[in-house]
Amino acid sequence: MRITAIHETAAPIKSTIANAYIDFSKMTCSLVAVVTDVVRDGEPVVGFGFSSNGRYAAGAIMRERMIPRLLEAPADSLLDPTSGLLDPFRCWDAMMTNEKPGGHGERSVAVGTIDMAIWDALAKIEGVPLWRLLADRYRDGRADPDVWVYAAGGYYQPDKGIPGLVEEVKSYQGMGYVDFKLKIGGATLAQDLDRIEAVIGVAGQASHVAVDANGRFDLETAVAYAKAFEPYGLLWYEEAGDPLDYALQAALAEHYAPPMATGENLFSTIDATNLIRYAGLRPDRDWLQFDCALSYGLCEYIRTLEMLEQHGWSTRRVVPHGGHQMSLNIAAGLHLGGNESYPGIFQPFGGFADGIRIENGRVALPEVPGIGIETKAGLYALCQELAAG
Amino acid sequence: MRITAIHETAAPIKSTIANAYIDFSKMTCSLVAVVTDVVRDGEPVVGFGFSSNGRYAAGAIMRERMIPRLLEAPADSLLDPTSGLLDPFRCWDAMMTNEKPGGHGERSVAVGTIDMAIWDALAKIEGVPLWRLLADRYRDGRADPDVWVYAAGGYYQPDKGIPGLVEEVKSYQGMGYVDFKLKIGGATLAQDLDRIEAVIGVAGQASHVAVDANGRFDLETAVAYAKAFEPYGLLWYEEAGDPLDYALQAALAEHYAPPMATGENLFSTIDATNLIRYAGLRPDRDWLQFDCALSYGLCEYIRTLEMLEQHGWSTRRVVPHGGHQMSLNIAAGLHLGGNESYPGIFQPFGGFADGIRIENGRVALPEVPGIGIETKAGLYALCQELAAG
Numbered sequence: 001m002r003i004t005a006i007h008e009t010a011a012p013i014k015s016t017i018a019n020a021y022i023d024f025s026k027m028t029c030s031l032v033a034v035v036t037d038v039v040r041d042g043e044p045v046v047g048f049g050f051s052s053n054g055r056y057a058a059g060a061i062m063r064e065r066m067i068p069r070l071l072e073a074p075a076d077s078l079l080d081p082t083s084g085l086l087d088p089f090r091c092w093d094a095m096m097t098n099e100k101p102g103g104h105g106e107r108s109v110a111v112g113t114i115d116m117a118i119w120d121a122l123a124k125i126e127g128v129p130l131w132r133l134l135a136d137r138y139r140d141g142r143a144d145p146d147v148w149v150y151a152a153g154g155y156y157q158p159d160k161g162i163p164g165l166v167e168e169v170k171s172y173q174g175m176g177y178v179d180f181k182l183k184i185g186g187a188t189l190a191q192d193l194d195r196i197e198a199v200i201g202v203a204g205q206a207s208h209v210a211v212d213a214n215g216r217f218d219l220e221t222a223v224a225y226a227k228a229f230e231p232y233g234l235l236w237y238e239e240a241g242d243p244l245d246y247a248l249q250a251a252l253a254e255h256y257a258p259p260m261a262t263g264e265n266l267f268s269t270i271d272a273t274n275l276i277r278y279a280g281l282r283p284d285r286d287w288l289q290f291d292c293a294l295s296y297g298l299c300e301y302i303r304t305l306e307m308l309e310q311h312g313w314s315t316r317r318v319v320p321h322g323g324h325q326m327s328l329n330i331a332a333g334l335h336l337g338g339n340e341s342y343p344g345i346f347q348p349f350g351g352f353a354d355g356i357r358i359e360n361g362r363v364a365l366p367e368v369p370g371i372g373i374e375t376k377a378g379l380y381a382l383c384q385e386l387a388a389g
Numbered sequence: 390m391r392i393t394a395i396h397e398t399a400a401p402i403k404s405t406i407a408n409a410y411i412d413f414s415k416m417t418c419s420l421v422a423v424v425t426d427v428v429r430d431g432e433p434v435v436g437f438g439f440s441s442n443g444r445y446a447a448g449a450i451m452r453e454r455m456i457p458r459l460l461e462a463p464a465d466s467l468l469d470p471t472s473g474l475l476d477p478f479r480c481w482d483a484m485m486t487n488e489k490p491g492g493h494g495e496r497s498v499a500v501g502t503i504d505m506a507i508w509d510a511l512a513k514i515e516g517v518p519l520w521r522l523l524a525d526r527y528r529d530g531r532a533d534p535d536v537w538v539y540a541a542g543g544y545y546q547p548d549k550g551i552p553g554l555v556e557e558v559k560s561y562q563g564m565g566y567v568d569f570k571l572k573i574g575g576a577t578l579a580q581d582l583d584r585i586e587a588v589i590g591v592a593g594q595a596s597h598v599a600v601d602a603n604g605r606f607d608l609e610t611a612v613a614y615a616k617a618f619e620p621y622g623l624l625w626y627e628e629a630g631d632p633l634d635y636a637l638q639a640a641l642a643e644h645y646a647p648p649m650a651t652g653e654n655l656f657s658t659i660d661a662t663n664l665i666r667y668a669g670l671r672p673d674r675d676w677l678q679f680d681c682a683l684s685y686g687l688c689e690y691i692r693t694l695e696m697l698e699q700h701g702w703s704t705r706r707v708v709p710h711g712g713h714q715m716s717l718n719i720a721a722g723l724h725l726g727g728n729e730s731y732p733g734i735f736q737p738f739g740g741f742a743d744g745i746r747i748e749n750g751r752v753a754l755p756e757v758p759g760i761g762i763e764t765k766a767g768l769y770a771l772c773q774e775l776a777a778g
Contacts, residue, residue: 022486022487022488022489023487026487028453054489055489055492056450056453056454057453059449060448060449060450061445061449061495064417064445064446065445097411098411098412098415099411100411100443100444100603100604100654101604101631101632101633101654102494102604102631102632102633102654102655102656103444103493103494103495103497103654103656103683104492104493104494104633105491105492105493105494105495105496105497106450106492106494106495106496107494107495108492108494214489215489215490215491242490242491242659243490243491244490244491244493244657244659244660244663245659245662246663246666246667247666265489265490265491265492266491267491267492268633270631270633270634271633273634274633274635274663274667277635277636277667278635278663278666278667294492
């Protein structure tokens with residue numbers, strides 16, 4: 001078999017929301033279609049991939065570097081010699097030819113998006129959901145039947161006060177979510193405490209409420225926030241400082257006993273390794289949030305999970321950023337701790353199968369080949385348009 | 390004053406050379422022209438910037454994100470309120486609006502290239518060489534009259550044996566260089582030792598010869614090489630392992646007493662900080678090689694130098710990667726230890742003023758406003774073409 005074409009485009013993933021660092025009004029997202037010469041149901045199998053929110057589309061890097069390398073590689077060099085099907089790891093190596101080590105940003109989005117489409121194509125060719133393919137390959141065939149998800153929201157929006165925040169969280173509750181996350185650091189500490197308490201009021205208890213500073217704080221501010229909300233016993237305290245400031249994270253751990261979380265802005269296995277080595281994170285309570293779509297894809301994610309296990313971390317401590325179907329497949333198939341969800345925003349990329357409801361804070365996965373993009377009508381329509389060329 | 394236009398293009402910086410990680414046959418480089426409404430000698434002042442070798446052109450990121458942000462910003466918001474001239478730091482902040490922390494690669498090239506053009510424009514408007522502007526602002530007016538440079542070469546090339554390597558180093562000697570660097574890790578250890586000894590033979594002593602593994606080695610191989618050439622007493626042992634593997638670097642330091650060098654593949658101040666915190670580098674002997682053109686430009690470089698001084702490092706331990714005029718200006722103006730040079734390759738971007746010869750391993754800087762691009766005919770021709778639109 002061979003890859004006959006790779007299409008990519010950038011689509012807006014814009015929103016009126018803002019976190020403590022950026023607003024999302026100009027945010028874009030990459031969409032990729034990998035077309036193969038394998039026919040299923042009378043049509044060539046096409047794998048789809050898309051990047052995640054928070055980083056911009058990376059189409060130029062794909063067009064100039066990764067796509068030509070895949071299309072110019074001898075077809076056999078991209079295949080598993082046993083199965084004769086695409087080997088995502090060989091494809092990954094081809095994409096990274098003539099790339100120097102280090103500098104893990106943007107390029108990691110380009111590779112991650114194409115990698116997703118390759119895994120989608122492979123699972124479709126094998127005729128199985130990706131979560132099952134992963135469980136069969138790496139977890140003795142045992143996939144989780146459903147995945148814990150939490151509703152990430154509570155962004156700062158113009159003219160949205162506490163009542164608006166309460167309404168938002170109640171709406172997530174109505175959808176079946178039990179756990180919620182809100183942004184902090186875009187207002188004063190006192191205002192943020194009011195927001196946190198309002199969300200706890202809806203959620204019922206603080207252990208259902210996480211907070212996210214989006215890397216905004218210096219150590220002094222991070223510790224001031226920590227001391228202010230340590231008594232609550234929150235679900236977690238996310239990305240207090242710069243995502244690469246491991247020393248800040250380690251210092252914060254000395255001031256804050258409840259769970260911390262970070263990792264969404266680390267885009268490679270070696271960056272994740274440094275986090276584990278230096279950031280003082282605690283394998284018995286803290287959370288890791290690497291997002292495969294932004295960080296070289298599932299091939300690299302598998303390497304990161306192996307690294308974690310070598311360092312004594314359970315894969316159950318990993319709850320990926322991004323709220324998308326790819327991470328949901330990885331969570332179910334590779335036994336992660338859960339997955340983020342952004343109900344109603346970052347559409348049509350965010351969210352899960354249209355027909356599957358959240359129940360008691362958990363979501364099941366569809367029984368369709370691949371990632372399940374075909375079960376999400378808005379996203380599938382974009383994908384079909386792209387695949388048509 | 391205001392910026393009236395920003396042009397960018399990608400140019401090949403290709404070569405038949407290869408290091409241990411990549412070949413350079415498809416390498417590209419970004420070139421930028423920042424056009425202002427300030428008139429000097431009857432013409433609008435145009436600042437030029439270019440990226441450095443080893444990473445690819447980043448034009449799409451500039452066109453989609455940094456250039457619109459600069460052109461859409463209120464003109465006054467980019468100016469120093471005292472002088473009324475461009476403030477590179479305000480321009481930098483404008484370019485990084487709506488960019489999340491972390492992920493320092495590619496984007497760092499886009500920002501770094503435009504930042505270079507802004508500093509070039511500012512120095513031209515002030516009518517001084519950039520090295521003098523920097524010395525006046527940051528070093529009490531004392532610039533270094535010339536800068537130590539070493540000849541980086543010794544790449545693996547098809548059909549180039551030891552005689553070719555010896556000829557190459559002799560040619561650098563003929564140009565006035567005293568110190569030389571060759572690649573290792575693309576051959577066997579025994580072959581590389583032969584190559585090293587051949588270069589020492591030309592250089593006269595090992596303290597004039599550095600070696601560069603380009604991040605290729607695991608710890609075991611890095612240590613094997615270290616033990617093999619520790620007796621020589623080389624100038625330095627560069628980038629033994631993955632540039633982000635601080636633990637490997639620290640472990641190597643326990644096996645290797647002579648100088649080590651690294652940093653060309655770290656692209657932000659926070660990454661540089663982690664290197665200083667965790668990599669076991671020794672301020673009395675080791676070398677730091679951050680390249681401003683690839684790492685968010687001179688604004689970020691100044692922050693990196695401040696960070697180094699806070700950690701007890703002299704700026705004299707910094708010898709930038711890249712072999713270009715921007716780093717040479719920084720070296721002279723901000724008192725670095727020296728600068729890389731690639732005689733004859735990476736043209737027309739690499740190298741220094743056409744009319745100034747290397748003497749006893751040192752090079753002086755031209756007395757022209759800006760970075761000095763106008764003193765380098767091949768590069769200036771490209772720049773003029775770009776500025777014409």
